[in-house]
Amino acid sequence: MTTVQKIKEVEDEMARTQKNKATSYHLGQLKAKLAKLRRELIGPSGSGGGGGGGLGFDVARTGIASVGFVGFPSVGKSTLMSKLTGTHSEASEIDFTTLTTVPGTLKVHGAPIQILDLPGIIEGANDGRGRGRQVIAVARTCNLIFIVLDVLKPLGDKTLIESELEGFGIRLNKKPPNVTVRKKERGGVAITNTVPLTDIDHDEIKAVLSEYKINNADVAIRQAGITADDLVDVIEGNRVYIPAIYVLNKIDAISIEELDLLYKIPMSVPVSSRDWLNIDELVEKMWDTLNLVRVYTKPRGLAPDYSSPVVLRRGKCTIEDFCNSIHKEIVKQMKYAVVWGASAKHSRGQKVGLDHVLEDEDVVHISKK
Structure with a gap:
């Protein structure tokens, strides 16, 4: 058996x-x-x-965070991916046009976010049908999952995809x-x-x-x-807890009344990838859910550089993390840091050490020995 x-x-x-x-x-x-x-x-x-092992497709990881597109075939993942990132991901009305993971990069608030267009999964994916296990193995490593659904049948497909991901040890929008x-x-x-x-x-x-x-x-x-x-x-002990956003695609095909009902689905954003409707809301929801922290550098005697933030993940955003993300030698050379922003106790700047926790849009100056 x-x-x-x-x-x-x-x-x-x-x-x-x-x-x-x-x-x-x-x-x-x-x-x-x-x-x-x-x-x-x-x-x-x-x-x-049936199917291959639990290993995923080989994907070179870039950016500060990765977002995986998961959904059944022909729900518009590839069109959305192509328009968001400028990376060509083959799109057509034929099922299984995407046969491997296609990576692209989307820059949001100065932070490079890697977008992964995964092949369409089918029911029974976690039991080895199609390429489902490879798809879900990649999804397990993402910081956020976009579950792309067709607005004409969102709830049924949502339940099926959640079941496939659940069976592969992925817990959506839950804490351990x-x-x-x-x-x-x-x-x-x-x-x-x-x-x-x-x-x-x-x-x-x-x-x-x-x-x-x-x-x-x-x-x-x-x-x-x-x-x-x-x-x-x-x-x-091998479960992964990943936030998910339900991307309800093809809203150009439904009425305003139906659209109002879709907004009642938690963690959902209705969009049209074809007509580029409501994509700004989706990008902002993605940014908020990823919970990233932007930190700006301030060289001595100069104004802060707001053009290229150092982007850190919430929970790993101390001064030490900030230094290491630029160059590991900086920690050894640092005498102290001065911080301006939400994490500082006063507006004129606070002198802090390596364990100080930074907040979004703080400005940091590193004083060397």
Whole structure:
């Protein structure tokens, strides 16, 4: 029996099993078993009964962040890519025109953003159909995913694509669960929770741990609404948490009333890549979601250089990160830095050290020894 067939068998059994107190242990085991089978498909040597390994297309990475276009064939990804970046990505009404990843670069607020046009995926991609696993393997490495949908059938396709990405360990617009599982030598399983357990019970937790042969562990749950799937994600440890924007394409084909309804889909931007409608809103949404920080340099005795910002990622935007992004030798030569902007305590500038955290559009002068 192939991995895909085993997955189908487990999924069918889960669908047949009614959730209640008596079945929670069994369901917990099934969910853990399903995750382990999915892991075989994610790995490069996974044998899913079709398709290649879990490795993605070779793409040279450029820019400060990467945005991957994911969607079914013929939803307009290539047209949008070509117009955004000026990079030619073959577009036509024929399915599967794009057969490999096409990279391009879009400059936003002085920051080079790499755009990756991925081949259209098909239902069953995470089980090895088509080139889906290669597509999703690249998507796992992106800082942001554009899920491009046809406005004439957005919700059905949205659900299917989310399911494909979910099956490949990608969690969209979520943060890692606030759960820790610490293995120990003896003492059995001890479970502590600072919030009520509403979607998982102790039996289900122990069942999941048992499937992973974890018989001695301290489990701490500090977040409401934790499920068995969340616990599995923590134990597996190979999940990626990526923001996603739903690009609802071809709005030139619908009415204003229908457009109003589309705006109710969270994290969505309706556009027309063909008629170039609402693209500015999409680019701004992309910038806000990437959460980048622009920092301007100020040479001694000169005005700040606002033409070429140093762009850093939020969470890695200290003075040390700023120096290293220019040249690693600067950290060794730095005596102190002066910062003007949102992160400074006063408008005339603040003298700071390497661990000072910068904010968007700060100005920095590095004083050398």
